[in-house]
Amino acid sequence: MSETPIPYAGHHDGPMRVLHLHTRRGIVAKAGVTVGIDGAHYHQRWGRAAFEIPADKPVHVAVSQGGGQVGVAATVLTSEQPSELEYRGPAALYLAGTIGAPGTVKQRGCLLQLAIFALAPLIALTLVIVISILLTR
Structure with missing residues (x-):
């Protein structure tokens, strides 16, 4: 992936690495996503994005749809884990999204929809049928 990473907004003097995040729409989706990295929020389009994150400490990553609390999913990425995540929006906007290692996330609410x-x-x-039966009597 060749995206230029978005710089880390927090203060960190240690080593850095790049988080590659792939966001995928659900059946019903808002126009874009809001990605939170350790409390800093970034409005992004659906698809791939790269974020600079600390390599030597856990990082809180949250994704929601639009600018609000729709389809929220969050995780803590430890320094031992690969720095690649996938977010999948839910099938219905009142459900939570899912976030995890690429290929492991499922869309919530498909059976319900x-x-x-x-x-x-x-x-x-x-x-x-019931109305037509009632009217023919």
């Missing part, structure tokens, strides 16, 4: 989208037409069809 499938149930909602599948049941709505079924309920509508049932109502039409």
Whole structure:
């Protein structure tokens, strides 16, 4: 990855490394994400971003959608862990997102959204049938 890393906003005199973060939209998503690195917030587009972080201490990483508390997911990245994370937005904006090592995060709420989208037409069809039966009596 060749992104120029966003400089670390906190005070740190020790060694640094680069966190590569890949953000992926959920089924329903806000326009962008807000990434928090040790309390400093950065508004980003969906996709890949790089952040300079301390190499010798734990770093708190949080991601939410838009500028608010939608789809929030957070983790503490220790100096022993690889500096690559993936965020996946939820299927519904009232659910939390997921963050973790690339390839390990799953989208929350897919079954719920499938149930909602599948049941709505079924309920509508049932109502039409019931109403038509009642009207023919």
